[in-house]
Amino acid sequence: MNTVIEVEHIVKNYGSVKAVDGISLSVNKGEILGIIGANGAGKSTTLEMMMGLRKPDSGSVTVLGLDMKHSADEIKQKIGIQLQQTSLYDRIKVKEALTLFSSYYDKKRDQKEIIQTLGLEPYLNKYVKNLSGGWQQRTSLALALVNDPDIIFLDEPTTGLDPQARLELWNCLNKYRSEGKTLILSTHYMDEAQRHCDRIAIIKKGKLVACDVPKNLIRSLNDGEGSMEDVYLQFAVGS
Numbered sequence: 001m002n003t004v005i006e007v008e009h010i011v012k013n014y015g016s017v018k019a020v021d022g023i024s025l026s027v028n029k030g031e032i033l034g035i036i037g038a039n040g041a042g043k044s045t046t047l048e049m050m051m052g053l054r055k056p057d058s059g060s061v062t063v064l065g066l067d068m069k070h071s072a073d074e075i076k077q078k079i080g081i082q083l084q085q086t087s088l089y090d091r092i093k094v095k096e097a098l099t100l101f102s103s104y105y106d107k108k109r110d111q112k113e114i115i116q117t118l119g120l121e122p123y124l125n126k127y128v129k130n131l132s133g134g135w136q137q138r139t140s141l142a143l144a145l146v147n148d149p150d151i152i153f154l155d156e157p158t159t160g161l162d163p164q165a166r167l168e169l170w171n172c173l174n175k176y177r178s179e180g181k182t183l184i185l186s187t188h189y190m191d192e193a194q195r196h197c198d199r200i201a202i203i204k205k206g207k208l209v210a211c212d213v214p215k216n217l218i219r220s221l222n223d224g225e226g227s228m229e230d231v232y233l234q235f236a237v238g239s
């Protein structure tokens, strides 16, 4: 199995807050890796260090064989990033945002294809800030795809979406996964983690407490059966 990301003992402190406390983890090509954990557990900070948006205080991140410390610019050309709600592109229209983001990259995916796959045609001339949450999320997914990335990072991509919008977004994510792309995402929805993620990493107070396929996580519960919610309650909650 091809490893596309290798994270070794990364640490990030914000003053006296230990946001990430020595996480090591590897990500395989073509998998969907879900990251779960309580509010403030360190999911976003971990993702941000994997994307090269934050520098670890110590430890290393290797993406597609490149060391983040020395090759961040090269890595950024090969990854796609969908952040939690951002106001960065609120004041521009969907089409303008696509053109702007695309201009940042050497490699470009066919914009018409992205627009068609995500059903964005009717919204191209609308301001991003005026779209519903579901369409804003699709727009930000489209922006994460403009450079046809090998790896797509998504920070809580389905938060706040209604069940149908969540399902539709997952259909899109699964389509890109079936192209061989690797997806790494954080989520608070245990049902979708169980259903769609190949492996799930559980972070508690800045540490990785488990990382495995959902079936094995469920098997490892005290009574050997249950759901991802039970896994969450056993691994991610408490002191």
Ligand SMILES: Nc1ncnc2c1ncn2[C@@H]1O[C@H](COP(=O)(O)OP(=O)(O)OP(=O)(O)O)[C@@H](O)[C@H]1O
Residues within 6 Å of the ligand: 014, 017, 018, 019, 037, 038, 039, 040, 041, 042, 043, 044, 045, 046
């Ligand atoms: N820029 C920052 N400055 C100071 N503290 C921060 C900063 N970003 C995050 N933190 C703190 O670091 C810890 C981890 O935060 P992080 O956002 O990584 O958690 P999370 O698991 O993504 O949480 P959530 O599920 O609420 O998004 C928290 O205690 C948070 O308050």
